Amino acid sequence: MQLPQNQNRKETPEQFEKWIQSKREERKFLRAFGTQQTVLKIPVVFHVIHDGSPVGSGSNISESHIIDQVRILNEDFRRMNADTTETPSMFSNIAADSEIEFVLAKQDPEGLATDGIVRILGSQDVYRPDQEVRLMAESYWPHDDYLNIYVTDLSGANLGYAQFPFSNLSGIATELENYSRTDGVVLDYKWVGTNLSTGSFDSYGRTATHEIGHWLGLRHIWGDGGCGFDDYCNDTPEAGGSSTGCSTNKTTCESQDMIQNYMDYTDDVCMNLFTVCQKERMRTVLENSPRRVSLLTSHGLLEPIQTVNDLGIRSIVSPIQSDCMDDVTPRTEIRNYGTNSITSYEVLLKVNNVVIETISESNTLEPGQTRIVSFSPITLEAQISNEITFEVSQVNGTSDQNSLNDQKNRLLSPFNIVEAPYYENFESNMDYFRITETGEESQWEIAAASYTTTDNQAAKAGFYEQTKNFGVRDFLLTSSIDLTGINSARITFNYAYAPRLQENQSDYFLDGLMVLISTDCGETYSDENILFERYGYSLKTANETSSSFFPIGKSMWDEISLNITRFVGQPNVQVAIVGVNGGGNNIYVDDLFVGNANLKEYDLGIKDISNISVVSCEQNTNSSLEIRNYGYATIDEMTLQVNANEETQEFIFNNLGLRSGESDNISLDISEFTVDGSNQFDIQITSVNGEQDQQAINNSVSFDVLIDQSEDYFPLKEDFLYPKWTTFSPDGTNQFDNMT
Numbered sequence: 001m002q003l004p005q006n007q008n009r010k011e012t013p014e015q016f017e018k019w020i021q022s023k024r025e026e027r028k029f030l031r032a033f034g035t036q037q038t039v040l041k042i043p044v045v046f047h048v049i050h051d052g053s054p055v056g057s058g059s060n061i062s063e064s065h066i067i068d069q070v071r072i073l074n075e076d077f078r079r080m081n082a083d084t085t086e087t088p089s090m091f092s093n094i095a096a097d098s099e100i101e102f103v104l105a106k107q108d109p110e111g112l113a114t115d116g117i118v119r120i121l122g123s124q125d126v127y128r129p130d131q132e133v134r135l136m137a138e139s140y141w142p143h144d145d146y147l148n149i150y151v152t153d154l155s156g157a158n159l160g161y162a163q164f165p166f167s168n169l170s171g172i173a174t175e176l177e178n179y180s181r182t183d184g185v186v187l188d189y190k191w192v193g194t195n196l197s198t199g200s201f202d203s204y205g206r207t208a209t210h211e212i213g214h215w216l217g218l219r220h221i222w223g224d225g226g227c228g229f230d231d232y233c234n235d236t237p238e239a240g241g242s243s244t245g246c247s248t249n250k251t252t253c254e255s256q257d258m259i260q261n262y263m264d265y266t267d268d269v270c271m272n273l274f275t276v277c278q279k280e281r282m283r284t285v286l287e288n289s290p291r292r293v294s295l296l297t298s299h300g301l302l303e304p305i306q307t308v309n310d311l312g313i314r315s316i317v318s319p320i321q322s323d324c325m326d327d328v329t330p331r332t333e334i335r336n337y338g339t340n341s342i343t344s345y346e347v348l349l350k351v352n353n354v355v356i357e358t359i360s361e362s363n364t365l366e367p368g369q370t371r372i373v374s375f376s377p378i379t380l381e382a383q384i385s386n387e388i389t390f391e392v393s394q395v396n397g398t399s400d401q402n403s404l405n406d407q408k409n410r411l412l413s414p415f416n417i418v419e420a421p422y423y424e425n426f427e428s429n430m431d432y433f434r435i436t437e438t439g440e441e442s443q444w445e446i447a448a449a450s451y452t453t454t455d456n457q458a459a460k461a462g463f464y465e466q467t468k469n470f471g472v473r474d475f476l477l478t479s480s481i482d483l484t485g486i487n488s489a490r491i492t493f494n495y496a497y498a499p500r501l502q503e504n505q506s507d508y509f510l511d512g513l514m515v516l517i518s519t520d521c522g523e524t525y526s527d528e529n530i531l532f533e534r535y536g537y538s539l540k541t542a543n544e545t546s547s548s549f550f551p552i553g554k555s556m557w558d559e560i561s562l563n564i565t566r567f568v569g570q571p572n573v574q575v576a577i578v579g580v581n582g583g584g585n586n587i588y589v590d591d592l593f594v595g596n597a598n599l600k601e602y603d604l605g606i607k608d609i610s611n612i613s614v615v616s617c618e619q620n621t622n623s624s625l626e627i628r629n630y631g632y633a634t635i636d637e638m639t640l641q642v643n644a645n646e647e648t649q650e651f652i653f654n655n656l657g658l659r660s661g662e663s664d665n666i667s668l669d670i671s672e673f674t675v676d677g678s679n680q681f682d683i684q685i686t687s688v689n690g691e692q693d694q695q696a697i698n699n700s701v702s703f704d705v706l707i708d709q710s711e712d713y714f715p716l717k718e719d720f721l722y723p724k725w726t727t728f729s730p731d732g733t734n735q736f737d738n739m740t
Contacts, residue, residue, distance in 0.1 A: 040286055042147050043105045043300030044070065047118045047139040048189075049152040051125040059125075059153040059189040066104075066117055066151075068193035072205030073102045073212065076262065076274075083272045087260055088248075094235045095273040098282055100216075102147070105300040109141055110314065111337065111405055113304045128155045132182050133527070140181070143291045144438075145298040147215070148184035149208070151192055160187040162211040165289040166471035168582060169281060170507050171219050171232035179527055180437070183291050185211045201245075204268040213263050213274070216282035216292070221263045227253035233277035236261060246270040290471035305402050309395040310338030311345050312405030314370060316390060319380070319412060322523035324480065324572045326382040326415045330375040332390040336365040337405060342395055349375045350389035358393070382415040385433055411435065413522050417480045417572065420489065421595025424478070426459050433477040440469050443581065444476045449496065449588045450552045458590035461579035463511050464500075464548040469581050473514070476577040480521045481594050483568050488599035488632035488660065491515065491531070491562040491575060496588040498542040498549040498556075508536040508544070509584020515560075516576040517567060525576055531562045536582070549585045557590075563661030565597060565632045599660065603631035604638060604688045605698030607663060615706045623670055625683070628663040630695065635688050643682040644673035650686070679705045 050060035075081040079097040087095050104116030120139045127135045135150055154160070162185045164172055190198045191207040222239035223229030229238075240252030242265040250257045259266045260273050274282075286292045314335040319328035330349050336342050342365045349357045357375050365371060373390075380386045392406040400406050413433040424432065426446050434442035443466060449458035459476055483489055493515075499508045515532035516525040542549065542556040551557060567573050575594055579587050608626040629635050635658040640651045651668065658664055670681065684700040685693055693699055 037099050037283070039099045039101055040283065040296055041101045041103050041301055042286075042295050043116075043145065043298045044102050045105045045114075045116050045118060045141050045146045045148055045300075047120060047141075047148060047150045049120050049122040049127070049135060049138050049150060050189075051153065052121055055119070059151070060119065061151060061189050061192055063115070063117060065193040065195075069205050069208055070102055070104055072193065073208055076206070076209045076272075077101065079273070081272055083269075086270075087273050088256075090256070091258055091260065091273065091275075094275045094277075096276045096279040098274055098279040100282060100286065103301055105141075105146055106302060107299050107304045109145065110335070111299065111304055111312075113306075122152065126153045126155050127186075129158055129161050129186075132161075132186065135186065136182055136184065143180050143183045144294040146300050147212075147295065150184060150186045151189050152186070154186070154188040158188060159191045159207045160185065160211045162186070162214040164214060165217050165285045165292055166510070166580075167217055167285050167289045168502060168507065168510050168584075169217055169232070169284060170505060171230065172217055172285075180291060181527065185215055187211065201267040202269060206262060206268040206271045209262045209271070213278070213282070217285040217289075218263050218274075218278055218281060220265075221258060221261050231263070233275060233281065235275045235277045236263075239264075288470060299404075305404070306339055307401040308338050308340045309342065309398060309400060310336070310402040310405070311342055311365070311392050311395045311400055312337045312402070313347075313390050313392060313408040316388065316408055316410050317372060319388060320410070320523060321412055322520035324415060324417070324521040326380040327377065328380060329377045330388065330390075332373050332408070333370055334365075334373055334392070335370045336367050337402065339367060340396075341366055344394075344396055345392065346394040347373050348389075348391045348393050350387075350391065351378070351380070352387050353389070360394075380412070380415065384414055386412045388412065411439070413477055413574075414479065415521065417482055419482045420486055421593065422478060422481050422575075423595075424592045425457075426590060427457050432479070433475075435475050435477070436469055437473045437475070438469065440472065442474050442476075443469070444474060444579065447588070449550070449590065451494070451554055451557060451590060456590070458494075458496075458588045459577070461581070461587040461589075463579065463581045463583060463587060464585050466581055466583050470583055472581055474579045474581060476579070476589070477522055478575045478592070478594065480572045480574050482571045483564075483573050484571050486568060486596045487601070488565040488597040489563075489568050489595065490597035491564055491592070491594050492559065493577070493592040494557045494559050494590045496541050496549075496551040496557045497539045498585055499537045499540050499544045500546060500549075500584045501544060510536045510580075510582035511539065511584040511587060512536075512578075512580030512582065513539055513587055513589075514576075514578040514580065515562060516578060517564060518574040518576065519567060519570045519572060521572045522574040522576070531564065532560060535580070536584070539587075545585070551588055557588075563597060563599075564594075565599065565660030566662075568632065597632070599630065599632040600694040601631055601633045602635070602688045602691050602693050603629070603695040603698075604635050604658075604685055604693055605630050605695070606683065606685065606701045607698075609683070609701050609703070612703060612705065614704075615708060617707070617709050623668050625666050625668050625701075626663055627658070627666060627685075629658045629660055630698065632660045633689065634659050637687075637689050638685060639687040640668070641684045641686045642668070642670060642673065643684070644670065645675060645679055647673060649673075674705060674707050676707050676709060679707060681705065 046066050053060045056062040077098045077100045105114055108114040118139050122138055163183050187208055191203045193205050195203040219231040221231050221236045222241050223231045226240045227238050236258050237255040238253035239257045243259040244265055246267050250259055262271050262274055312335055314333040317331040317333055344362045346360045348355055359373050388410045390408055392400050434444045436442055443462050445460055446457055447460035449456055501508055512535040517529040518525050541558045577589050605628050607628045609623055611624045635656050638653045642649050682702045
């Protein structure tokens with residue numbers, strides 16, 4: 001049950017007696033608030049991404065395995081599991097019914113009946129954890145409406161993994177995961193439900209319990225660090241590390257380990273509890289975090305509606321944002337979702353809530369059948385946003401019997417295209433488009449923000465104590481920018497932010513700022529085109545404050561410069577400045593520039609060298625050289641010259657594929673140059689792509705290495721009366737003299 005780990009924060013160690021006292025406090029809490037809470041239900045869809053095996057074989061697991069897994073989840077999360085009797089008495093009073101249940105989805109995204117299981121022949125037989133984007137692209141249901149569980153054959157010894165929620169809860173802020181397309185749980189097929197033939201310990205479905213615990217905000221009980229590291233639940237004792245097997249009397253950190261907790265790595269047969277704190281933590285996430293709270297009201301929990309005369313808008317075919325034009329032919333796909341034949345219908349087209357055209361057709365659509373309805377060509381106003389609406393107004397000469405699917409809307413940002421350079425100082429009317437990823441009202445506005453002058457204006461995302469749209473990406477979009485007329489490009493902007501501590505905690509609110517690029521007029525902003533992303537304290541440009549932040553001078557701002565030369569040649573580049581609402585404090589952005597970076601064609605530099613031992617008794621020296629492309633041309637070949645001890649040798653590196661602004665690490669074995677004693681090295685880039693580098697200042701690096709194989713014996717005493725010591729400095733500037 002593996003999970004990628006980020007930096008953990010070390011807390012002050014607590015002694016066992018203090019931990020016992022916390023258990024007494026938890027028991028007081030239980031007695032005071034022991035009434036039953038509302039049971040929270042989560043709609044689940046299992047995506048079985050298989051290798052082509054028959055159903056019930058290999059990674060194409062049977063329906064019974066999935067149903068068994070859902071049963072296990074509900075028993076574990078409701079503390080109805082049969083092995084509750086195995087919970088040690090010292091933990092029994094803090095073992096909790098989380099009052100969370102899981103329901104196989106009853107409706108698919110279109111509102112049709114489903115069993116909550118999707119089977120897809122994968123594009124590959126086995127998936128690595130770092131291929132989660134590819135895996136989840138195989139099958140996707142909206143993460144706002146379903147908990148997506150992916151079942152496949154995972155490489156290596158990986159049992160499963162999950163994405164943490166976006167939350168201000170302690171211990172989650174360090175994870176910085178707020179990516180909707182990869183939000184879900186992934187399980188290796190052998191560990192779904194009960195399976196006594198895994199080749200390792202027996203599966204009783206607790207891998208899913210563990211990973212969904214992560215998905216709901218729980219950390220490993222050893223805090224991913226050991227004694228002194230926190231899992232942010234004071235009713236789980238500290239642990240020196242993970243547990244394997246079933247060591248029921250294991251003791252670390254001066255207390256007995258809670259190996260029975262679902263958030264340990266214990267064998268399934270030994271897991272049997274969540275604690276009161278873990279329950280409250282999971283419910284807090286489920287009731288507040290994006291792509292969690294919306295699940296509680298998802299239509300996936302409801303039985304599908306089946307009625308006569310039910311014609312729905314299935315999709316909008318045209319226009320779409322990536323058309324990048326204002327002359328369009330609107331088209332929509334309709335579907336008969338009802339139980340009877342449909343022989344006539346009317347569909348309306350609206351632009352900005354004004355009916356433009358009504359199409360009346362007499363065609364027969366049997367239940368489940370679809371049809372494309374085309375409207376007359378129209379010209380949209382390119383300088384403004386346009387809301388396109390398709391609506392079913394009549395079916396079989398009467399009103400439609402299910403209004404839930406009668407209408408679909410699409411909001412298109414302005415299609416105007418400008419040539420670089422693009423500049424926005426926010427001093428006048430907002431010449432940009434604002435929208436949240438959920439379609440809710442944007443928090444971006446123009447506001448006063450002192451910079452070099454006190455009357456300066458900037459774009460402001462007002463997140464101070466803002467509870468609306470928590471965790472939602474709020475987009476501030478430029479016009480589409482034509483980058484075909486330049487050789488290199490960059491984005492520069494200024495921003496200001498002061499972090500705010502959560503009350504009575506050591507954690508900061510998790511506001512975020514991102515910069516994303518789209519090359520199709522804003523239709524898609526893929527994760528690989530995220531150029532800048534900071535959250536919470538790492539976003540800081542001014543001292544923390546508990547008040548609503550307002551910058552009062554240039555010192556409170558940071559300037560950011562981003563190389564976007566890899567997008568040169570694209571005619572429809574759109575930049576998104578994205579605020580992520582953590583409810584903490586205001587973010588200000590000003591002086592946004594997109595234009596020529598004036599880079600050299602060939603400018604490859606040596607950024608850093610590592611894995612160099614300044615003093616060593618061995619001549620084996622395999623260094624790592626970090627190179628960076630500071631020019632605009634892609635670098636495929638580099639010639640490197642090594643000068644050492646009056647010897648010179650050239651190394652040629654091919655197939656680098658290093659785009660503008662990218663870095664790479666290359667391994668360079670310099671051991672053949674080293675001799676006993678002092679070694680002077682000079683490493684220099686002499687050519688790139690067969691041409692001379694145009695910026696010599698960053699082409700070389702020099703350093704000294706001392707190889708000293710002399711030995712001495714303990715005890716060792718030095719009176720410095722005789723020169724037995726070797727003096728040496730890696731940069732050649734020795735500051736030591738023999739003292740007399």
